[in-house]
Amino acid sequence: MSEPVIVLDRLSKFYGHVHAVEDLSFSIDSGEIFGFLGANGAGKTTTMRMLCGLTKPTKGKAIIADNDVWRQRHAVRTKFGYVAQRFSLYPDLTVLENMRFFGGAYRVPRGELEKRINNLLLQTDLEAKRETAAGSLSGGMRQLLALGCALVHNPPLLFLDEPTSGLDPVHRQQMWNLLYDLSHDGITIFITTHYMDEAERCTAVGFIESGHLLAKASPRGLIESFSTKLLEIEVDPVMPALVRLREEPDILGVSLRSGSLRIYAAEPQKLLARWKQQWPYPDIKWCGERWVEPDMEDVFTAYSQGYTALLKPLTE
């Protein structure tokens, strides 16, 4: 069994009366790709900033590679790379100059640095752009450069704050391919994302809501925590049906998926039987139904909206 690289012990951050993060306790093992999911303002970035030693925890502690992230933050900072949510490199410096600067900032020996930069340029596919100003790169290339700069000191741990936000599918895929390679090389990855398909690519996922950790397990474990298959119905017109079904007392929630309505309800079989007997909306045409396996988006919806009736206790 691999050793935990990150250990959070009742980690909390309060801003006055606002409890941004409260009593977070979990650990992340070496080589894991840990996806940290939550709505905007749920506490993802605050947690990441505490782990990076940028924000002092109000209570509790976090340990990275046996060092307290706040009290020994200078020692901890050599052990991770950080890619911020927004582009945080120097646009007037070239790709090479940015990498050289961060190499110097991380005290990478000069002889080793050039070799390391050349490897990273190849890995990030930025070799041809080495003399291009960072500000002139496309959004995807900028994020790849940010990743390159975060890896310039060869850290065993990588923090990425929504790194694929705003990227086209090609660059998202390129970024993930790189992350798989890094994970394969033993680098632990802590990533926050809004994209549920990306959450499915992680080896472990944590859900945070209003500063509290709701669940942490593998994507498969989380999906299996659903107690039932989900009912998906096809109706026409779809939008008025969505609005009206949300008002139904037996329905927890409804989401639109590729033109169909996915129903979140504690007893969907009973609901379907009732609708088969009598469809209550004569102006909306019933076109059919099917049962689907829940995916990560359903998991995220259930945890973030508090649909506890749909969830079994996690076995992991």
Add this chain to the structure above:
Amino acid sequence: MKLPSLGAIGSVAYKEFLHIYRDRRVLVLLLILPPVFTLIFGHAFEVGELTNVPALLSDADNTPRSERFIALALTNKTFAWRLQSPQVGGETDLLGKRVRAAAIIPAGWSQSLDNGDPKPLRFYLDGADTNTAEQLEGSLQQTLGKFQMNERQVMIDELPEEVFELGKKLPEKVRKQFVSAMTPWAIEAKVLYNPKSRFIEYVTPGVIGLILQLITVTLMACTIARERESGTLYQLLVTSLRRSEIVIGKILPYLAISVLLILIIILLMGWHFHVKFHQHTILAVICFLFLLCSLGLGLLISAFSRTQTQAIQFSVFFLLPVFVLSGAFAPLDQLPKMIRYFAELFPLTHFCRAFRLVNLYRADFSYLTIDLAALCFGVLITFVGAAFLLKRIEQ
């Protein structure tokens, strides 16, 4: 406690240098403005006395004596006289006549002098600028005094022989007292420290200090604020860089540029305005401390500001009273006592005083201790303050 790493400082300094080098507009301003400002300020303060002030002169007396006075007045370089016929009138409308003063020789002036009841000349002055009005009055009074002496000599030359015979009968003591009374009493003045009374010599430290402080504070103020605004500050803070390495690394390129600018300004002052610089080593120490103080101040403003706009605004708010109250262009002694105490808070005040003590008074080190200590204290306070604010940002 670990010492700052030279390699890490070098990385930050090189990055800052690249920012300056790549921002061509700022670079051009940085290299062109200081010499241009030096020339403009230097010429503005090169001549300390008033000359060619437009003024009206109206002769209502129209006698040989008043003509002699006008001839003498025309030799006074303070005024650019425009003669106007008394019939035209409107001498008090200085604005309309586009003059700063108007002198009128009243009708019967010459006669009144002969009658032993001299009429005064009327002199209207533009009092909007109090200093100028006083100087103009003094200058005309001086011309009138000279004219009076000339007229007295004419009168003495025309006295009948009997008067001199009568004078010889007076006791010697009375005769001597009379001669003394009739001779203008003189001052034998010797101007020390600035023998040629060149105002440019006095304002040189003001010109150097003003340009340097303007550039160093505003440029430095933008450095951390820019990183904060663009989000790169957090990226910097998660690296292994220590706060001291960031601060020193950010200061170094600006320090190098400022030293270059000082050399350019001093060379220009010497070459173009013939200002002499003495005790170069002590002057270099004063300039270096002042530069560090200004850079520290810029850094403090930068760490305090959230955006570059705020940083520029804070810089302007700070620099405005400094320029007016630091004694850069006018003696500090002329200010009220409370303001003088307030002015002691500004590094430029101590820089100007220490610079003048060395360059004009050739004072030794013992005269400079208070000002040098104040500059050192300023360096300490601003750097510690900036490091403290950076720590606050970090937390």
